[in-house]
Amino acid sequence: MAALxxxxxxxxxxxxxxxxxxxxxxxxxxxWRWVVLLVTxxxxxxxxxxxxxxxxxxxxxxxxxxxxxxxxxxxxxxxAVITTLLTIALILPTxxxxxxxxxxxxxxxxxxxxxxxVIPPVVLIxxxxxxxxxxxxxxxxxxxxxxxx
Amino acid sequence: xxxxxxGLRRAAGVIPFGVYVTLFLIAPMVAVTIGAFxxxxxxxxxxxxxxxxxxxxxxxxxxxxxxSVLTSVIPGILGLIIAYTIFTAKRGRxxxxxxxxxxxxxxxxxxxxxxxxxxxxxGSSGLVSQxxxxxxxxxxxHGFTLYSLSGVVVVYLYFQIPLMVLVILPAxxxxxxxxxxxxxxxxxxxxxxxxxxxxxxxxxxxLGCVLLLFGSALSAYATTEALTNGTIxxxxxxxxxxxxxxxxxxxxxxxxxxxxxxxVIIAVAMVIxxxxxxxxxKWLR
Numbered sequence: 239m240a241a242l243x244x245x246x247x248x249x250x251x252x253x254x255x256x257x258x259x260x261x262x263x264x265x266x267x268x269x270w271r272w273v274v275l276l277v278t279x280x281x282x283x284x285x286x287x288x289x290x291x292x293x294x295x296x297x298x299x300x301x302x303x304x305x306x307x308x309x310x311x312x313x314x315x316x317x318a319v320i321t322t323l324l325t326i327a328l329i330l331p332t333x334x335x336x337x338x339x340x341x342x343x344x345x346x347x348x349x350x351x352x353x354x355x356v357i358p359p360v361v362l363i364x365x366x367x368x369x370x371x372x373x374x375x376x377x378x379x380x381x382x383x384x385x386x387x
Numbered sequence: 388x389x390x391x392x393x394g395l396r397r398a399a400g401v402i403p404f405g406v407y408v409t410l411f412l413i414a415p416m417v418a419v420t421i422g423a424f425x426x427x428x429x430x431x432x433x434x435x436x437x438x439x440x441x442x443x444x445x446x447x448x449x450x451x452x453x454x455s456v457l458t459s460v461i462p463g464i465l466g467l468i469i470a471y472t473i474f475t476a477k478r479g480r481x482x483x484x485x486x487x488x489x490x491x492x493x494x495x496x497x498x499x500x501x502x503x504x505x506x507x508x509x510g511s512s513g514l515v516s517q518x519x520x521x522x523x524x525x526x527x528x529h530g531f532t533l534y535s536l537s538g539v540v541v542v543y544l545y546f547q548i549p550l551m552v553l554v555i556l557p558a559x560x561x562x563x564x565x566x567x568x569x570x571x572x573x574x575x576x577x578x579x580x581x582x583x584x585x586x587x588x589x590x591x592x593x594l595g596c597v598l599l600l601f602g603s604a605l606s607a608y609a610t611t612e613a614l615t616n617g618t619i620x621x622x623x624x625x626x627x628x629x630x631x632x633x634x635x636x637x638x639x640x641x642x643x644x645x646x647x648x649x650x651v652i653i654a655v656a657m658v659i660x661x662x663x664x665x666x667x668x669k670w671l672r
Contacts, residue, residue: 285508289508357650358606360608
């Protein structure tokens with residue numbers, strides 16, 4: 239996601255002084271701006287607050303002592319770190335190389351990077367799990383849930 | 388021949404990425420496509436595709452498409468309004484950075500955690516449901532439940548709106564302030580500007596972004612599964628049940644036919660997306 243956002247942030251920022259700020263002259267829609275920002279903030283923050291109330295602050299203390307908490311947290315962190323490092327190691331050199339040497343491939347690369355967002359992961363999992371790393375027609379719960387596949 | 392060799396050497400830098408894409412994107416899609424046309428002994432058959440386009444599976448496709456259209460058009464419009472508000476804010480740089488960071492976080496919400504957030508908020512005894520009830524409007528007495536299609540739409544907005552803000556901001560930055568100034572110097576009112584300048588320039592990339600949201604909604608799976616336990620027959624959930632082995636023996640390849648169906652829907656959407664993206668780029672250059 240961050241990569242998508244970066245694409246535009248190099249654009250034209252609003253001039254700091256005496257210039258034109260954005261598309262609308264400043265102050266023209268200030269009430270609407272506040273309404274939009276407040277409603278948006280409420281929609282995104284109230285569920286977080288509600289979940290916190292439902293779980294209860296005390297739950298955070300007791301969940302740490304729960305059996306298996308440390309190991310599953312460690313596994314989550316390990317997965318996050320490994321996938322992040324692998325992604326950077328794979329994409330950063332490729333992106334730099336394509337940008338400098340093969341600019342014609344940029345559109346294609348952009349297209350490919352959008353694919354994982356729009357192709358249902360479930361489809362890919364069916365393909366990878368079942369056909370590349372297991373028996374051809376064996377879709378069983380064992381195959382799907384085996385942690386080492 | 389040396390030209391070919393030079394070309395090959397230049398392509399060497401993209402080999403690792405190419406191998407990765409082949410193994411984890413292209414190969415699975417090919418496997419799904421082939422499997423969709425195979426019976427259990429590996430022979431050619433159309434019965435999987437036939438089964439996947441009838442009865443409960445056809446209903447699944449329709450539900451998926453309806454949900455995806457709703458959760459791409461609504462967040463598309465709301466996301467555009469929010470992004471525009473952020474983009475034109477005074478001292479916008481800090482606000483914009485904060486919004487982009489927050490949007491990046493929220494766009495990745497999903498699955499059980501997101502379902503829990505909304506059960507705590509709009510579930511039958513959720514916080515907001517209780518607020519509304521104490522104000523005299525009980526949403527559950529008026530036909531709303533979180534565990535229906537309309538409930539799922541509300542939940543999907545939580546990651547679809549931030550995704551829209553992220554992808555539409557670059558397009559908004561392509562709107563040159565000078566165009567507005569020029570339009571106003573020629574006597575255009577706000578409506579005229581949006582009707583004849585801003586709207587036409589933004590439209591292609593807006594539609595492209597909406598199509599991206601469509602794909603994202605179509606492929607979302609864990610959130611609805613966690614929220615409804617499969618009472619809404621979405622195609623992605625149906626594929627998931629094939630994956631978990633909850634099917635009659637001998638029908639496994641129907642799952643692949645369903646997967647192929649989703650790829651076909653996405654392919655159609657992608658063709659439109661690429662065409663529109665190209666037009667948008669032509670306008671903004």
